[in-house]
Amino acid sequence: MIDIHTIQDVAKRAGVSVATVSRVLNKSNNVKKSTFDTVMEAVNELGYTPNLMGRNLRKNETKEILIIVPTIMNTFLSKVVKGIEDTAHENGYSVIIRNTYEDYTIEQNHINMVKNKLSDGIIMVGSTLSKQELDEISAKIPIVQCSEYTIGANVSYVTTDNFKAAYDAVSYLIAGGKRRILHFTVDNGFSSSIARLEGYKAALADNGIEFDKNLIEYGNYGYNNAVSVIKKREKTDFDAVFAVSDRMAAGCIRALEDRQIKVPDDVWVIGFDNIDISYILRPSITSVAQKQYEMGKKAVQILLEKISDNSINRKVMLGYKIVKRQSTAD
Amino acid sequence: MIDIHTIQDVAKRAGVSVATVSRVLNKSNNVKKSTFDTVMEAVNELGYTPNLMGRNLRKNETKEILIIVPTIMNTFLSKVVKGIEDTAHENGYSVIIRNTYEDYTIEQNHINMVKNKLSDGIIMVGSTLSKQELDEISAKIPIVQCSEYTIGANVSYVTTDNFKAAYDAVSYLIAGGKRRILHFTVDNGFSSSIARLEGYKAALADNGIEFDKNLIEYGNYGYNNAVSVIKKREKTDFDAVFAVSDRMAAGCIRALEDRQIKVPDDVWVIGFDNIDISYILRPSITSVAQKQYEMGKKAVQILLEKISDNSINRKVMLGYKIVKRQSTAD
DNA sequence: CGATGTTATGTAATCGTTTACATTATTTTC
DNA sequence: GAAAATAATGTAAACGATTACATAACATCG
Numbered sequence: 001m002i003d004i005h006t007i008q009d010v011a012k013r014a015g016v017s018v019a020t021v022s023r024v025l026n027k028s029n030n031v032k033k034s035t036f037d038t039v040m041e042a043v044n045e046l047g048y049t050p051n052l053m054g055r056n057l058r059k060n061e062t063k064e065i066l067i068i069v070p071t072i073m074n075t076f077l078s079k080v081v082k083g084i085e086d087t088a089h090e091n092g093y094s095v096i097i098r099n100t101y102e103d104y105t106i107e108q109n110h111i112n113m114v115k116n117k118l119s120d121g122i123i124m125v126g127s128t129l130s131k132q133e134l135d136e137i138s139a140k141i142p143i144v145q146c147s148e149y150t151i152g153a154n155v156s157y158v159t160t161d162n163f164k165a166a167y168d169a170v171s172y173l174i175a176g177g178k179r180r181i182l183h184f185t186v187d188n189g190f191s192s193s194i195a196r197l198e199g200y201k202a203a204l205a206d207n208g209i210e211f212d213k214n215l216i217e218y219g220n221y222g223y224n225n226a227v228s229v230i231k232k233r234e235k236t237d238f239d240a241v242f243a244v245s246d247r248m249a250a251g252c253i254r255a256l257e258d259r260q261i262k263v264p265d266d267v268w269v270i271g272f273d274n275i276d277i278s279y280i281l282r283p284s285i286t287s288v289a290q291k292q293y294e295m296g297k298k299a300v301q302i303l304l305e306k307i308s309d310n311s312i313n314r315k316v317m318l319g320y321k322i323v324k325r326q327s328t329a330d
Numbered sequence: 331m332i333d334i335h336t337i338q339d340v341a342k343r344a345g346v347s348v349a350t351v352s353r354v355l356n357k358s359n360n361v362k363k364s365t366f367d368t369v370m371e372a373v374n375e376l377g378y379t380p381n382l383m384g385r386n387l388r389k390n391e392t393k394e395i396l397i398i399v400p401t402i403m404n405t406f407l408s409k410v411v412k413g414i415e416d417t418a419h420e421n422g423y424s425v426i427i428r429n430t431y432e433d434y435t436i437e438q439n440h441i442n443m444v445k446n447k448l449s450d451g452i453i454m455v456g457s458t459l460s461k462q463e464l465d466e467i468s469a470k471i472p473i474v475q476c477s478e479y480t481i482g483a484n485v486s487y488v489t490t491d492n493f494k495a496a497y498d499a500v501s502y503l504i505a506g507g508k509r510r511i512l513h514f515t516v517d518n519g520f521s522s523s524i525a526r527l528e529g530y531k532a533a534l535a536d537n538g539i540e541f542d543k544n545l546i547e548y549g550n551y552g553y554n555n556a557v558s559v560i561k562k563r564e565k566t567d568f569d570a571v572f573a574v575s576d577r578m579a580a581g582c583i584r585a586l587e588d589r590q591i592k593v594p595d596d597v598w599v600i601g602f603d604n605i606d607i608s609y610i611l612r613p614s615i616t617s618v619a620q621k622q623y624e625m626g627k628k629a630v631q632i633l634l635e636k637i638s639d640n641s642i643n644r645k646v647m648l649g650y651k652i653v654k655r656q657s658t659a660d
Numbered sequence: 661c662g663a664t665g666t667t668a669t670g671t672a673a674t675c676g677t678t679t680a681c682a683t684t685a686t687t688t689t690c
Numbered sequence: 691g692a693a694a695a696t697a698a699t700g701t702a703a704a705c706g707a708t709t710a711c712a713t714a715a716c717a718t719c720g
Binding site: 016017031032058117 | 697698699700701702704705706707
Binding site for chain 2: 705706707708709
């Protein structure tokens with residue numbers, strides 16, 4: 001730590017006051033060219049870099065945005081994060097990421113970073129908090145939900161129009177002549193699951209197909225779980241599957257294969273998120289692609305607005321695209 | 331921001347001095363039970379949480395560990411990160427993650443977080459910095475390299491014994507009767523690539539097989555790239571492949587399939603990292619599994635030691651395990 | 661009961677910045 | 691060339707915590 005200097009050291013070396021050094025560093029206009037140069041020389045010679053604890057304390061801002069995610073092991077997220085980072089940097093903000101592993105206490109701790117003045121605002125992907133808690137927190141600190149949001153809460157969010165995406169995905173299956181469409185989802189109460197189920201139902205209804213609750217199957221988002229759920233399922237009385245994740249779609253295809261059912265010849269399968277396995281696997285998997293980069297970008301824009309005025313709340317739904325591959329023979 | 335309070339507010343409300351509040355908050359022993367209670371009551375009523383900028387500035391420590399990664403979109407990393415987080419938390423530290431996207435300037439900025447007193451030390455996975463730069467930085471701030479390290483630099487690291495792992499993987503192929511083993515690697519000068527190539531060569535030599543430089547093929551770590559590289563390769567004069575990533579192994583298998591070459595009947599394939607696609611794909615892929623969680627854990631242990639005495643440097647190599655699957659018919 | 665030791669609290673300096681305000685240097689104006 | 695206006699710099703007070711030191715309250719002891 002020998003050569004970590006303070007603004008005092010720079011001031012002394014440049015033969016000016018700390019105020020002048022500060023003005024130079026903050027590009028204040030009222031400083032003579034020659035003193036500017038002297039100060040910068042001292043800064044460079046010492047390799048001085050300001051102590052942000054001091055600065056942030058004084059300025060009462062950190063120029064940091066916190067991203068809270070359940071886990072970074074989520075291929076879907078990486079592009080969202082990139083969108084957040086790029087947009088944040090453009091606006092002079094840094095970004096830090098923290099995992100919750102869906103643990104309530106960990107999530108609370110992360111949120112406290114803003115109360116503790118270590119960060120100016122939060123972009124949160126999924127949350128274990130209740131509507132009430134979220135309302136309360138959002139009233140106090142700038143927070144934007146991303147991808148998943150808490151239904152009914154008075155909190156800004158940006159997400160995909162999951163209802164419409166599901167509606168289109170299922171309509172596409174129906175257009176392919178499918179009538180018995182299994183909806184493979186997760187019973188977690190997430191906004192996305194709920195909206196997709198609704199979209200599924202609406203598409204059926206609009207095409208005169210009666211909803212059959214036996215055609216709803218539940219798993220978690222994982223691959224192995226999907227394999228075993230579909231293997232265990234009593235009847236294979238469906239001609240298409242609409243899964244809420246690509247991993248689930250992949251597991252489903254594997255399980256069907258084991259049961260001598262061919263995809264897409266016998267059953268069409270469509271997944272969600274368009275992650276890498278959807279094009280790596282054979283058959284490759286038709287999937288609903290979300291606009292992840294744009295989602296991250298939008299989240300930052302909303303957050304920055306909230307950082308300057310936290311009373312503003314915005315709710316944004318983004319588009320999507322169905323990427324057709326082998327699992328639906330079109 | 332209405333009800334974000336300072337220690338002053340708590341002191342006033344509890345009718346004591348700020349020093350006493352601070353003592354309560356820091357569990358100093360010299361405080362009467364009754365005042366302790368009064369203060370805590372005030373803390374709770376106000377929902378007070380300390381301003382860490384103030385605290386950190388005064389204490390000159392942050393209790394934060396920074397993880398710098400090329401990108402979080404790396405399935406290999408997630409378990410490393412979990413290991414880091416768990417161990418950090420056990421020791422009263424928080425963890426924040428930042429991406430570099432292998433951009434030199436971004437990396438520099440991240441490293442400055444420690445100089446800027448926003449973090450106490452760094453765990454770095456991969457780096458674009460030169461040996462000299464790294465030496466210089468490591469002399470000043472606590473830093474541990476994880477997974478990849480810079481050869482010859484005087485910097486602590488923890489990694490897998492890639493030489494031995496490669497040696498074992500190739501020996502396993504040889505034991506399966508294979509003699510013409512393609513080494514599918516990345517020409518990036520990373521410590522892992524170099525060690526694995528050396529291990530490959532050593533295994534050949536120890537089994538009396540002459541090294542043939544035409545059996546080295548280069549790609550990047552990705553899937554699509556691997557497919558096209560192997561498709562374009564003139565000769566398929568090999569009976570086994572040792573790839574330095576599972577994605578490369580997967581791409582290789584797909585390309586061979588397209589050329590009517592069967593895995594594992596004609597060619598055995600072994601990958602590295604044991605990521606999810608290695609068991610999701612058919613044929614499933616034999617892969618070298620690293621001890622990621624332990625790697626993260628060890629990295630924190632070394633880092634904490636360095637935070638208290640930065641002159642200590644430790645270099646640790648961890649074990650691994652070959653997970654056998656369908657791509658090598660054993 | 662007064663001296664002494666111990667425990668509990670308060671006062672004020674400090675961490676490294678920024679910035680309002682005061683002051684000095686320089687330029688403009690007549 | 692003096693007065694007025696402007697530009698450049700310095701001084702010192704914040705920001706919100708911790709903590710060395712001073713002091714007050716209480717207990718112990720002969």
